[in-house]
Amino acid sequence: MNFGSHDETTHPMSDLFDFRPKSKDYAVMGNPVSHSRSPAIHALFGAQLGIDLHYTRIQVDPGGFGQAVSHFTAHGGAGLNVTVPFKVEAWELCRRSGNRLSDRAREAESVNTLSFPGDGAVQGDNTDGIGIVRDIEENLAVPLRGRRILVVGAGGAVRGVLGPVLARDPVSVHIVNRTASRAVAMAGRYANPGESEVTGGALDSAVGPYDLVINGTAASLGEELPAIGPGCVGPGTVAYDMMYGTEPTRFMRWALDQGAARASDGLGMLVEQAAESFFVWHGARPSTAPVISHLRKN
DSSP states (O other): OOSSOOOSSOOOHHHHTOOSOOOEEEEEEESSOTTOOHHHHHHHHHHHHTOOEEEEEEEOOTTOHHHHHHHHHHTTEEEEEEOTTOHHHHHHHHHHTTOOBOHHHHHHTOOSEEEOOSSSOOEEEOOHHHHHHHIIIIISOOOOTTOEEEEEOOSHHHHHHHHHHHTTOOSEEEEEESSHHHHHHHHHHHOOSSSOEEEEEEGGGOOSOOSEEEEOSSGGGGTOOOOOOGGGOOTTOEEEESOOOSSOOHHHHHHHHTTOSEEEOSHHHHHHHHHHHHHHHHSOOOOOHHHHHHHHHO
16 A cells, blocks of 8 residues: 555545644735735744735736636635725625625725635625825824825725725815726715815825825836825825835836935735735734834844
């Protein structure tokens, strides 16, 4: 009898007597996704809390998201993060699978965290909003309350952060987008009797300077720049790019050239939203500061 070879019904003898829990598979899906630091972040979280896991990147072609998720779950995948441009598709997938959505995913109509409870359903959550709020207010020490905020972009990434940002009671949030109607529609969804004024319009409708300018487009991934005017930025402006890279993004460099007080990329947001996803999957909350520091140094 050959114990060295095996198929679906035959296992190596060492496997039969290995009672250690097997690591679970997690991944991030997007396009592009090769730049993602999520595998390193979740590996650091796992090491910090003694949780064994395997986390990879999966590039998905346009139109292939649903099939990619099905393939992942069929091979035992335990959880997925979703990045651009599939966050709205992930929300729609959850709606078709029994409408299993967290309150924050339901509000955003965008999903960045998928879980698979084992009954064939797909559960969706959105941790982007809590990620950006924690990064801006705690890591960067910039309060959102009472601020005039400009948000550039009206896609799935922005959908995920508007609710939590507005919950911090800024004076106003103006959303601009290349297709003005999308920005106006998004502003309409979040207009409420609260303290914040929420408006939307074309890219050239921004009248600054603003206290905080958030770039929620994916332009930085291609070293492009949103077409907003230099008047959006003043000496007291904090510029925040939800994208990130090994070097300051073009948006960050542009903002500093216009005289912004500070500019930050979205690496801290990535770590903070990942920590919330980790909590959703494992019920344990990792410490983010050492992970952010490690990634900045490396």
